[in-house]
Amino acid sequence: MSDDELPPLRAAIEAILLVVDEPIAEVTLAQVLERPREEVGAALRELSAEYTEQGRGFDLREVAGGWRFYTRDNCAAVVERFVLDGQQTRLTQAALETMAVVAYRQPVTRARVSAVRGVNCDGVMRTLVLRGLVEEMGTEQETGATLYRTTSYFLERLGLRDLDELPELAPFLPDDVENIEDGR
Amino acid sequence: MSDDELPPLRAAIEAILLVVDEPIAEVTLAQVLERPREEVGAALRELSAEYTEQGRGFDLREVAGGWRFYTRDNCAAVVERFVLDGQQTRLTQAALETMAVVAYRQPVTRARVSAVRGVNCDGVMRTLVLRGLVEEMGTEQETGATLYRTTSYFLERLGLRDLDELPELAPFLPDDVENIEDGR
Amino acid sequence: MARKRLKSANVRDVIEQSAPKTSGSGGFEVHLEVFEGPFDLLLGLIAKHKLDITEVALHKVTDEFIAYIQSYGPEWDLDQASHFLVVAATLLDLKAARLLPSGEVEDEEDLALLEARDLLFARLLQYRAYKEVAGLLAARMAEQARRYPRIVPMEPRFAELLPEVILGLGATEFARLAGRVLTPKQPPIVPIEHIYTPRASVREQATLLVGRLRRIGRATFRSLTSDCAGMYEIVARFLALLELYREGAVSFEQIQPLGELYVSWSDTDEAEVADDDHEDYEDYEDYDDYEAEEATADE
Numbered sequence: 246m247s248d249d250e251l252p253p254l255r256a257a258i259e260a261i262l263l264v265v266d267e268p269i270a271e272v273t274l275a276q277v278l279e280r281p282r283e284e285v286g287a288a289l290r291e292l293s294a295e296y297t298e299q300g301r302g303f304d305l306r307e308v309a310g311g312w313r314f315y316t317r318d319n320c321a322a323v324v325e326r327f328v329l330d331g332q333q334t335r336l337t338q339a340a341l342e343t344m345a346v347v348a349y350r351q352p353v354t355r356a357r358v359s360a361v362r363g364v365n366c367d368g369v370m371r372t373l374v375l376r377g378l379v380e381e382m383g384t385e386q387e388t389g390a391t392l393y394r395t396t397s398y399f400l401e402r403l404g405l406r407d408l409d410e411l412p413e414l415a416p417f418l419p420d421d422v423e424n425i426e427d428g429r
Numbered sequence: 430m431s432d433d434e435l436p437p438l439r440a441a442i443e444a445i446l447l448v449v450d451e452p453i454a455e456v457t458l459a460q461v462l463e464r465p466r467e468e469v470g471a472a473l474r475e476l477s478a479e480y481t482e483q484g485r486g487f488d489l490r491e492v493a494g495g496w497r498f499y500t501r502d503n504c505a506a507v508v509e510r511f512v513l514d515g516q517q518t519r520l521t522q523a524a525l526e527t528m529a530v531v532a533y534r535q536p537v538t539r540a541r542v543s544a545v546r547g548v549n550c551d552g553v554m555r556t557l558v559l560r561g562l563v564e565e566m567g568t569e570q571e572t573g574a575t576l577y578r579t580t581s582y583f584l585e586r587l588g589l590r591d592l593d594e595l596p597e598l599a600p601f602l603p604d605d606v607e608n609i610e611d612g613r
Numbered sequence: 614m615a616r617k618r619l620k621s622a623n624v625r626d627v628i629e630q631s632a633p634k635t636s637g638s639g640g641f642e643v644h645l646e647v648f649e650g651p652f653d654l655l656l657g658l659i660a661k662h663k664l665d666i667t668e669v670a671l672h673k674v675t676d677e678f679i680a681y682i683q684s685y686g687p688e689w690d691l692d693q694a695s696h697f698l699v700v701a702a703t704l705l706d707l708k709a710a711r712l713l714p715s716g717e718v719e720d721e722e723d724l725a726l727l728e729a730r731d732l733l734f735a736r737l738l739q740y741r742a743y744k745e746v747a748g749l750l751a752a753r754m755a756e757q758a759r760r761y762p763r764i765v766p767m768e769p770r771f772a773e774l775l776p777e778v779i780l781g782l783g784a785t786e787f788a789r790l791a792g793r794v795l796t797p798k799q800p801p802i803v804p805i806e807h808i809y810t811p812r813a814s815v816r817e818q819a820t821l822l823v824g825r826l827r828r829i830g831r832a833t834f835r836s837l838t839s840d841c842a843g844m845y846e847i848v849a850r851f852l853a854l855l856e857l858y859r860e861g862a863v864s865f866e867q868i869q870p871l872g873e874l875y876v877s878w879s880d881t882d883e884a885e886v887a888d889d890d891h892e893d894y895e896d897y898e899d900y901d902d903y904e905a906e907e908a909t910a911d912e
Contacts, residue, residue, distance in 0.1 A: 252486065252503045259486025260504030261511050264771055266552055266764045267521075277511045302436065302443030304760065314763040319436045320444030321759035326461050327445055336751070339649050345747040361739060363700070364650025365692045375547035398548065403750060404757035412749050417742035447763050499768060512767070512774045519779050529791035545795060552764040559766040560778050586780050587787060596784050601792025 254280060255288050268311025268401075309400035310407060336376075343369045347379050348399070349414050352392035354385055378402065438464060439472050450555075452495025520560075527553045531563050532583070533598055536576035538569055562586070650693065651700035652740040654681060659737075675704040703733045813849035815856065822853055826863065826878035834874040 251257070257278055262269065271289065275282040289312055293305040304317045316324045336344070343366045346358045359366045370393065373379040377398045381391050395408070405411065435441065441462055445453065455473065459466040473496055477489040480501075488501045500508050520528070527550045530542045543550050554577065557563040562583045566576050584591060648654040658674045682697055707730045766772065782790070822837065834854070841847045854876060857863045866875040 252501070252507060253484060256484055256486035256501065256504055257507040260500040260508050261486075263487045263498060263500055263763070264508055264512070264767045266556060266766075277514055278507070300437065300440055302440035302445075303447045303763075306760070314447055315760040316444040316447055317436070317440065318756065318759040320441055321761075323436065323441045323462070324444050324448055324761050327448060336754070338747070341747040341751050342743055345743045345750055348750070349743070349746070361736075361743060362650055363652035363696050363736070363740060365696075377548035402757060403753045404760070405753075412746060414742055414746055417745045418738060444761075448761050448765070450765055500771075505770075508771055509774055512771050513776065519781060525780070525782075525787075525790060526794045529787060529794050532787070533791045533795065552762075555764060555766055559772055560775065562778060586778055587784050589784060594784070596788035598788055598792055598795070601789050602796060 254278065254284065255292055258285065258288055258292065262305070262312065262314055265313065268307075268309055268313045270311045271307075274312070306404070307406050308404050309397045337369075339364075339366070339369045340372055344373055344378060344395070344399070347373070347393050348395050348408070348411055351394040351408075352382050353394075354388070354390040354392055356388075356390060358393075438462065438468065439476060442469070442472055442476065446489065446496065446498055449497070452492055452497040454495050455491075458496070521553075523548075523550070523553050524556055528557055528562055528579070528583070531557070531577055532579050532592075532595060535578040536566055537578075538572070538574040538576055540574060542577075648681075651678075651697045652737055653744075654678065654697075655700060655704075655737060656741055656744070672708055675701075675708045678704055700733070703729050706730075707733070813846045815849050815852045818846070818850040819853035819856060822850065822857065823862070826876065829878075831875060831877045834876060837876060 252260070258274060261274065261277065271286050272282055274289075275285040278285060289305065289307070296304055302317055302320045304315050305312060306315050308315075342362055343358055346361050347353055347370075350357065350361070355367055355370050358370065370379065374381070374393075377396055379393050379399070380396050382394045384391055400407065436444070442458060445458065445461070455470050456466055458473075459469040462469060473489065473491070480487060480489055486501055486504045488499050489496060490499055526546060527542055530545050531537055534541065534545070539551055539554050542554065554563065558565070558577075561580055563577050564580050566578045568575055579592070584594075589595065648657055655674070655678060658677050662673055679701055682701060767775075780787070825837065826832065834851075837854075838847045838850050841850060854863060854865075858865060862879060864877050864879055866877065867873070
């Protein structure tokens with residue numbers, strides 16, 4: 246492919262994003278397009294801002310480590326007429342709390358999560374694993390207890406780029422509380 | 430859906446076009462959006478002209494009575510390179526697992542596959558269809574849901590002559606599991 | 614070594630958001646659906662009285678907490694009940710601490726109470742933080758659910774170009790994978806084999822002791838238990854001795870605290886003691902498991 250055949254970088258990115266069915270990493274795009282990653286990243290952010298500015302019905306977002314086209318949120322009601330199985334079951338309060346503890350404490354054992362919540366969470370944890378929001382990741386060395394962490398599907402469901410984007414927990418906690426011993 | 434919740438017509442059209450699987454007729458769009466067909470048609474043509482003018486990597490075209498996003502012609506070479514790049518060759522773990530459920534439970538609906546895997550697998554199923562490993566075969570009588578089965582290409586890729594050659598599942602299942610699973 | 618006292622954060626607003634539903638009359642209704650665990654209930658009670666979590670008006674909260682536990686009667690699952698009891702016990706301690714004269718806290722017990730209070734509050738604050746952030750996550754999920762990703766099959770002209778699929782596994786591995794996927798996912802089970810302890814029957818131990826004491830008349834507890842197989846058996850034997858003491862079959866003598874405990878056989882009315890049909894022994898059957906567990910925990 247010679248240089249003069251190449252479309253502008255931004256158009257090339259749009260074309261590729263149109264055919265992918267899962268988030269595509271900046272670095273993958275950069276490789277295929279043979280451009281520096283920074284340049285590709287900048288173009289992606291430019292496009293995303295432009296779509297927003299022009300009030301387009303689609304949006305370009307970076308979620309779970311990759312870029313992907315999404316419908317814009319103000320179009321949800323319209324889109325739902327077409328997306329048959331868009332209904333995602335809501336999580337219970339218990340599941341949400343358990344997921345929150347796993348998200349901030351990962352990797353973490355069930356016993357620790359139970360200690361934080363003051364109530365047994367085995368059943369809830371199983372639900373989260375079945376839903377693909379949480380997964381096992383080996384065992385704790387001292388106790389042999391299974392460790393859990395959140396999945397990339399969790400990031401997708403929350404629309405987060407990575408775990409660093411989780412809201413800060415600190416504002417809700419006075420000093421020192423984070424580190425109190427959960428064991429009893 | 431009340432009027433003030435509605436996004437502007439053009440944004441609504443863009444959002445729907447982003448998620449539909451196949452070309453969608455002007456009249457269908459008009460019905461869903463509860464707008465005169467002429468207005469919808471005009472908006473579609475406006476959008477299409479705008480994309481061309483702005484040099485976007487995608488294009489909005491009416492083909493065989495339906496509108497759909499396509500990659501712009503001058504970007505085809507880039508998309509081809511991306512497709513040939515090999516990123517798409519290997520099936521993801523999710524795709525393999527979905528295919529396994531289809532293979533041993535066929536004919537089967539997407540809802541059932543999702544239930545077995547515990548996560549929504551609609552996107553993965555589409556990929557499998559696209560890759561020619563799985564195909565539709567009519568609908569379930571009671572529900573009207575589409576049924577899926579594996580293809581001969583699937584057999585070929587797995588090195589089998591026909592489905593009877595699929596290895597027995599029993600040795601890989603704990604006792605009684607077959608019944609438990611079917612009871613759901 | 615007293616834990617650093619928690620600063621009084623301005624937490625009232627936050628707590629109020631997690632306030633439980635109160636009935637129209639202002640009466641307080643508690644349901645397990647509303648309160649999932651002791652921390653949840655405690656937060657709810659604190660919110661109900663609009664108390665700052667770190668500025669205690671413990672008497673009210675404690676009373677209601679205990680009333681709640683009592684109202685639940687026998688429907689508890691053991692695990693949850695024990696968590697509730699731990700919190701209730703801590704609260705009672707704290708309530709007791711409130712009755713102490715204010716001023717210098719020198720006594721070790723007072724310090725312990727303060728520590729218990731701080732620990733409970735620390736746990737509560739921690740739990741509340743996660744509850745709060747769970748609310749944020751739920752809001753994010755709801756917001757995210759309004760955006761639909763593009764999952765559309767590739768245009769045929771590109772799909773045709775896709776290289777052959779590489780499955781990366783053979784038929785047998787494929788079947789193994791299918792087996793794994795189709796196996797219902799059981800909740801992980803905590804293995805308890807390693808904490809299993811054989812039972813010791815109090816009745817058996819009593820019979821053994823009666824025989825031995827009849828022969829020798831008097832012995833130390835140490836020597837009476839020297840042949841025990843484990844803690845659980847010592848405990849059972851001790852319980853048997855208490856039972857025999859109640860029956861007046863033995864008497865105890867301990868010259869100084871923590872000194873040797875002497876057990877003497879008193880030969881009055883001996884026939885009744887070894888009687889297998891004795892009702893009190895039946896009751897003790899139930900204690901066997903309990904004591905065995907207790908003993909294991911101590912080890």
